[in-house]
Amino acid sequence: MTAEDLQPYQRIVQDVKDQxxxxxxxxxxxxxSTRELxxxxxxxxxxxxxxxxxxxxxxxxxxxxxRGxxxxxxxxxxxxxxxxxxxKRLEEKVADLSERLERLEAGDGTRS
Structure with missing residues (x-):
């Protein structure tokens, strides 16, 4: 669907999301403001x-x-x-696993 296929309000929604x-x-x-938009x-x-x-x-x-x-x-x-x-979810999981590995290698015995 191209921008020309969208309703005017949908183009505004898409533009704000893109920004x-x-x-x-x-x-x-x-x-x-509404008037400015x-x-x-x-x-x-x-x-x-x-x-x-x-x-x-x-x-x-x-x-x-x-207020707006x-x-x-x-x-x-x-x-x-x-x-x-x-x-993003994968990055979060990798960060969590890295933190767990560091704790294990440090030998603090903390388990999650």
């Missing part, structure tokens, strides 16, 4: 609201009435592709 994935948007970064994407404010609702549902952003929308700390996990998620 998180690329590190341009990070945890607790504030998104521009509408102007930027050339859409109606309702379209932006629908995109923000989807992003909230997917765990990418959180909103505070009167912000990137969640867990946003990168929410937008990561399955391969990246699998690699």
């Amino acid at each position: 998180v994935r690329l590190g341009r948007l990070q945890s607790n970064d504030k998104l521009p 509408a102007d930027h994407y050339g859409v109606a404010p309702g379209t932006v609201q629908r995109a923000l609702a989807d992003l909230r549902t997917e765990g990418v952003v959180y909103s505070h009435q009167g 929308s912000f990137i969640r700390e867990s946003a990168l996990d929410a937008v990561a592709d399955p391969t990246s998620q699998a690699i």
Whole structure:
């Protein structure tokens, strides 16, 4: 599916996710206002609201009435592709195994 096949709100959702994935948007970064986003994407404010609702549902952003929308700390996990998620889990397991091996080699006798 190309960007042209997406609804306008879906393009906004995809763009925000891409910006998180690329590190341009990070945890607790504030998104521009609904009006600014509408102007930027050339859409109606309702379209932006629908995109923000989807992003909230997917765990990418959180909103505070009167303060705006912000990137969640867990946003990168929410937008990561399955391969990246699998690699992250493997890295965590390798780190855990390395730590256990170091304890065994040190002879401290601690068992997990």
